[in-house]
Amino acid sequence: MESMEKTKKGSRHGFGDKVFKIIAVGMAAFIILIMSGLLLELFEGSKLSLKKFGLSFLTSSEWNPVTENFGALSSIYGTLVSTIIAMLIAVPLSLLISLFLVELAPPFISKPAGAAIELLAAVPSIIYGMWGLFIFAPFMSDHVQPFLTEKFGFIPLFQGPPIGIGMLSAGIILALMILPFISSVMRDVFKMVPPVLKESAYGMGSTTWEVTKKVTIRYGIKGLIGACFLGLGRAIGETMAVTFVIGNKHSISLSLFDPGNTIASTLANEFAEASEPLYLSSLIHLGLVLFFMTLVVQVCAQLWLKSVNKKMGGGL
Amino acid sequence: MNPKPATKRKIVDKTVKMVSGLGALIGIFFLIWILYIVIQRGASSINWDFFTKLPVPPGVTGGGISNAIVGTFLMTLLASLVGIPIGLLAGVYLSEFGRYDRFGELVRFAANALMGIPSIIIGLFVYALIVLPMRHFSGWAGAAALAIIMIPVVARTTEDMLSLVPNSLREAVLALGAPRWKMTLGVIFRAAKTGLITGALLAIARVSGETAPLLFTSLNNVYWTKSLNEPTGNLTVTIFNFAMSPYEDWNRTAWGASLLITFAVLFLTLVARIIFREVKQR
Numbered sequence: 055m056e057s058m059e060k061t062k063k064g065s066r067h068g069f070g071d072k073v074f075k076i077i078a079v080g081m082a083a084f085i086i087l088i089m090s091g092l093l094l095e096l097f098e099g100s101k102l103s104l105k106k107f108g109l110s111f112l113t114s115s116e117w118n119p120v121t122e123n124f125g126a127l128s129s130i131y132g133t134l135v136s137t138i139i140a141m142l143i144a145v146p147l148s149l150l151i152s153l154f155l156v157e158l159a160p161p162f163i164s165k166p167a168g169a170a171i172e173l174l175a176a177v178p179s180i181i182y183g184m185w186g187l188f189i190f191a192p193f194m195s196d197h198v199q200p201f202l203t204e205k206f207g208f209i210p211l212f213q214g215p216p217i218g219i220g221m222l223s224a225g226i227i228l229a230l231m232i233l234p235f236i237s238s239v240m241r242d243v244f245k246m247v248p249p250v251l252k253e254s255a256y257g258m259g260s261t262t263w264e265v266t267k268k269v270t271i272r273y274g275i276k277g278l279i280g281a282c283f284l285g286l287g288r289a290i291g292e293t294m295a296v297t298f299v300i301g302n303k304h305s306i307s308l309s310l311f312d313p314g315n316t317i318a319s320t321l322a323n324e325f326a327e328a329s330e331p332l333y334l335s336s337l338i339h340l341g342l343v344l345f346f347m348t349l350v351v352q353v354c355a356q357l358w359l360k361s362v363n364k365k366m367g368g369g370l
Numbered sequence: 371m372n373p374k375p376a377t378k379r380k381i382v383d384k385t386v387k388m389v390s391g392l393g394a395l396i397g398i399f400f401l402i403w404i405l406y407i408v409i410q411r412g413a414s415s416i417n418w419d420f421f422t423k424l425p426v427p428p429g430v431t432g433g434g435i436s437n438a439i440v441g442t443f444l445m446t447l448l449a450s451l452v453g454i455p456i457g458l459l460a461g462v463y464l465s466e467f468g469r470y471d472r473f474g475e476l477v478r479f480a481a482n483a484l485m486g487i488p489s490i491i492i493g494l495f496v497y498a499l500i501v502l503p504m505r506h507f508s509g510w511a512g513a514a515a516l517a518i519i520m521i522p523v524v525a526r527t528t529e530d531m532l533s534l535v536p537n538s539l540r541e542a543v544l545a546l547g548a549p550r551w552k553m554t555l556g557v558i559f560r561a562a563k564t565g566l567i568t569g570a571l572l573a574i575a576r577v578s579g580e581t582a583p584l585l586f587t588s589l590n591n592v593y594w595t596k597s598l599n600e601p602t603g604n605l606t607v608t609i610f611n612f613a614m615s616p617y618e619d620w621n622r623t624a625w626g627a628s629l630l631i632t633f634a635v636l637f638l639t640l641v642a643r644i645i646f647r648e649v650k651q652r
Contacts, residue, residue, distance in 0.1 A: 153386075187613065322585055348487055
């Protein structure tokens with residue numbers, strides 16, 4: 055009797071567990087379903103545009119809803135330029151901030167300072183947009199841009215009317231937004247460097263900077279690069295803040311003061327007005343391009359960090 | 371020993387230290403600048419009417435954004451009710467069943483990729499999936515977009531939090547004869563409780579400030595919505611529309627809404643962090 059009860063109970067457990075596992079697997083599969091559904095719907099939605107423009111969509115800078123001629127080049131260009139500006143500012147700044155927080159500052163400074171930097175990530179994107187449009191862009195046009203033109207006006211990048219709204223302002227705001235993400239990973243990387251390595255360098259009489267340059271950064275270089283990938287992925291798809299300050303003009307201009315657009319800002323601005331099927335389809339096509347851009351960055355970042363983790367034996 | 375290079379090295383070292391401190395100051399400076407502006411510009415719009423009245427046309431004094439507050443709250447609530455359980459269970463799979471297998475690897479990869487997809491693309495997806503077939507914008511679609519953003523975030527934090535629970539605890543429960551589901555939901559979840567709450571709160575904080583996925587899903591509405599089956603007013607899209615308008619009254623309302631949403635999100639984030647710090651200390 056006793057043994058029968060046991061098997062009965064065992065099978066009941068088995069049933070509950072089976073249901074539990076099936077539900078868990080189902081929800082996990084749901085994530086894959088969303089991902090593939092996303093890809094499918096984007097392809098489906100951009101079919102019209104894909105058929106009409108094909109690959110020339112990527113190389114044409116024309117964007118004319120009246121004649122229904124669409125090309126993504128100016129949006130792609132704007133996405134890349136604003137992202138590059140953001141990375142050029144955010145990467146060195148994050149490096150300095152993590153260096154300060156991990157190696158230099160005493161705990162009673164580094165804790166609140168670190169928390170404040172991370173709070174930059176919690177401020178909603180649209181608030182950066184509001185601040186950018188009403189406060190930062192006028193500040194740029196009154197103070198920063200005239201100064202840049204005066205000092206570096208011989209470079210075409212800094213020529214043109216200082217209207218505040220444009221590529222440069224968008225890039226700087228993007229930099230602020232990705233700063234917390236990059237610096238938080240960089241801090242983890244710095245913390246993973248074995249103390250004995252640093253201590254032996256200090257023991258040789260090195261200064262803090264020399265230890266950082268020759269030991270910490272060299273040891274963690276792969277992790278630091280991975281951090282940059284993560285920031286890059288964020289910057290490419292950022293929408294609202296950029297939409298407020300970039301000016302939303304379909305044009306390619308060498309000057310960073312000129313208004314431009316990004317893929318995300320074009321979508322945010324024009325999607326609601328797009329009534330013609332081809333217009334709508336071209337916008338979804340733009341979305342598809344953005345999807346692949348971020349996906350490539352994501353995949354690279356993941357593979358990269360994975361190989362780093364394996365080598366360093368730590369959890370990033 | 372030659373003292374000269376040593377002083378030079380020390381000067382370089384001092385400079386780097388100062389510059390890096392300056393870098394941290396820059397970051398903090400911008401945070402304070404943004405928060406200061408939001409408070410300074412938004413505080414004057416906050417009054418009783420702001421929370422209880424509907425938006426008014428430009429030029430008319432008074433009015434509020436009660437419908438947008440309720441809309442954002444409802445859509446976030448609905449998204450959480452759907453997104454958090456799905457994310458939790460997917461996280462359970464990743465941690466308890468698929469920690470090392472192929473399928474788990476694939477799910478983890480998809481979740482990471484989905485987290486990196488710009489939120490505006492999620493909006494496009496839901497537009498094509500729900501809005502187009504239904505032929506109108508709706509609060510349901512907005513909530514769906516927010517839920518999709520939450521799922522991978524909750525799944526990955528759940529996995530991380532459950533992985534922190536030591537295996538000996540699992541073995542102990544199973545050795546007592548408890549089934550696996552009871553072990554996971556009753557013991558492992560309880561052990562990881564604060565971590566899971568933190569993850570859920572952070573996910574809620576993240577979506578409640580989102581604008582881009584709502585632009586083509588819930589759209590906006592200046593009236594009370596009778597059901598989520600119609601375009602639903604919400605704080606963030608209201609900010610976008612009002613800030614882009616040329617009317618000063620509307621701009622002022624947008625700042626008020628900015629103040630509200632910023633502090634709601636910061637509050638949620640801080641609560642989540644404080645809860646989590648307590649766990650870590652224990």
